[in-house]
Structures are given as structure tokens and as C-alpha cells.
Amino acid sequence: MAVDRVREQRARAARVAVAGKRVGYLLFGVAIVVFLVGLATRFSDTVSDVVVACLIAGSVVLAPAIILAYAARSAERQDRERGL
Numbered sequence: 001m002a003v004d005r006v007r008e009q010r011a012r013a014a015r016v017a018v019a020g021k022r023v024g025y026l027l028f029g030v031a032i033v034v035f036l037v038g039l040a041t042r043f044s045d046t047v048s049d050v051v052v053a054c055l056i057a058g059s060v061v062l063a064p065a066i067i068l069a070y071a072a073r074s075a076e077r078q079d080r081e082r083g084l
Contacts, residue, residue, distance in 0.1 A: 007079075010072050017069035024062025027054045 031054035038047035 014072040017065045020065025024058045027058030
């Protein structure tokens, strides 16, 4: 059985997208937790810096991961519709 390189690359892209989504959502979760801890305690500049950094990093990681996951899923669906 021959290995379809396109599908292999697509599967790899889907795995990268899943990992990126996990990291991105984890960073958003950390930002929320740090924000809530900051509200419950003393909201310092450090808390603010961590929240902003996590939100920026989460956005940078999550946006391409969502797009990549959508693209891989769409390509697989098109292949199935064409009978490939």
C-alpha cells in the first residue's frame, strides 16, 4: 500500500493544529486564572504584565492553529466528497 504524502502532511498539520489549540487555550486559561488571583489579592504591575503576555501569546498561537485545523478538516471533507 502506497503512502499518500499529501494525506500524511495533512495529518501532520492536523496534529500540529491540535497541539497549537491546546497551548493557545492553556495560555488563555492561565491569563484568566492570574487575572482572578490578581483581583482577589493585590493587582500589581506584574499580574497585569503576565495577563497581557499570556493573552498576546495565546492569540499568536491559537489563531493560526484554528485556521490550520479548519483547512485540514476542509481538505479531508473535499477528498471524501470526490471519492478520493
